Amino acid sequence: MRVVMFGYQTWGHRTLQALLDSEHDVVLVVTHPRSEHAYEKIWSDSVADLAEQHGIPVAIRNRPDDEELLSLLKEADPDIIVANNWRTWIPPHVYGLPRHGTLNIHDSLLPKYAGFSPLIWALINGEPEVGVTAHMMDEVLDAGDIVDQRAVPVGPHDTATDLFHKTVDLIAPVTVGALGRIAAGDTDFTPQDRTQATFFHKRAEEDIRIDWNWPAEDLERLVRAQSAPYPSAFTHHRGERLEILAATVSEGRYGGTPGRIFYREGDGVVIVAGADARTGRNHGLAVTRVRTHDGRELPALEYFTSMGGYLTARP
Structure with a gap:
């Protein structure tokens, strides 16, 4: 033809x-x-x-x-x-x-x-x-x-x-x-x-902004979906953009407020996730690798030198 x-x-x-x-x-x-x-x-x-x-x-x-x-x-x-x-x-x-x-x-x-x-x-x-x-x-x-x-x-x-x-x-x-x-x-x-x-619709900046009210399982897939060479999923820490390059769903269940930087687990740092995280029934997102606003890539355990504080959708 x-x-x-x-x-x-x-x-x-x-x-x-x-x-x-x-x-x-x-x-x-x-x-x-x-x-x-x-x-x-x-x-x-x-x-x-x-x-x-x-x-x-x-x-x-x-x-x-x-x-x-x-x-x-x-x-x-x-x-x-x-x-x-x-x-x-x-x-x-x-x-x-x-x-x-x-x-x-x-x-x-x-x-x-x-x-x-x-x-x-x-x-x-x-x-x-x-x-x-x-x-x-x-x-x-x-x-x-x-x-x-x-x-x-x-x-x-x-x-x-x-x-x-x-x-x-x-x-x-x-x-x-x-x-x-x-x-x-x-x-x-x-x-x-x-x-x-x-x-x-077409994906844009807003579609890769992390919403910590999402369940950890969904956030883990979002991070995989935005793998290189696609733009990385991102959040904010202390007012600066922080890209999440790799993460897993936590083994433990963690209660509290979504976005809380909570606990070291294995090679990662667990962030509380899910709209109903207050119930303590949710897994968190164990972040293992990040990229800072100035382009540095490093393990989450090196970046998060202490627990506490929050990751937020906006500065």
């Missing part, structure tokens, strides 16, 4: 590489300009560079809604558009232009975790598995019929970076598998159960 690819960052790069390695013919690539957004500088393999290395025409757009691009798409005469990590709305006159429509590749197990940063949100929420879905694009974002979907388990110590590497390897088989069904004339795809749909 003649394919136009819409994509960005490493997800788009992997999709384009899968298409180049397949029997299909990539006739045009559309990608975004480089971004300085903190999350978009991560996993930033260039789709444009890969396309140009293979002599494929490239159009760079923030939004795919201009007449010049529409003319290029019509000239390319695609059988299908394949999109992965395209960051803005694709209008119906674009996604409906090819003979077989548009196939979107999304890094979640749809209908759950539509939208943005699905791996991070899924890890924070304790999902047992994550994955990649290929679905037909329609007027609702990430809501079209599922053509192919594959999952991988989330391990007890996995970080968001681990999950990225697990799921990015699914892009090629999901993409090529879905295109194989479409090329063979199969249209018996699986409608999404919209009663199970969840939609998440």
Whole structure:
């Protein structure tokens, strides 16, 4: 099939590489300009560079809604558009232009975790598995019929970076598998159960600020979700920003006020956590490694030289 690819960052790069390695013919690539957004500088393999290395025409757009691009798409005469990590709305006159429509590749197990940063949100929420879905694009974002979907388990110590590497390897088989069904004339795809749909926004500074009213189990997953190279989860100590780089759920149960710097346990310092911490039924978050406001990384036992005081959401 003649394919136009819409994509960005490493997800788009992997999709384009899968298409180049397949029997299909990539006739045009559309990608975004480089971004300085903190999350978009991560996993930033260039789709444009890969396309140009293979002599494929490239159009760079923030939004795919201009007449010049529409003319290029019509000239390319695609059988299908394949999109992965395209960051803005694709209008119906674009996604409906090819003979077989548009196939979107999304890094979640749809209908759950539509939208943005699905791996991070899924890890924070304790999902047992994550994955990649290929679905037909329609007027609702990430809501079209599922053509192919594959999952991988989330391990007890996995970080968001681990999950990225697990799921990015699914892009090629999901993409090529879905295109194989479409090329063979199969249209018996699986409608999404919209009663199970969840939609998440882009992550920002406020989303990595630690709320000590959260249970320790949730905070431990937040720390893993914000593992390097993502921005680290942070709190404040004595008015200064303090990033939490590593932590575990405490073995003991600790009562008191959320955010209290309470007790040395093993290699960590336990911070009281949970909205109902006053009951004494909660585990705390045993912080093991931190980064100070001036960039120093050190074990929590070295940073917290005495117990007492509080970690707070704001200075």
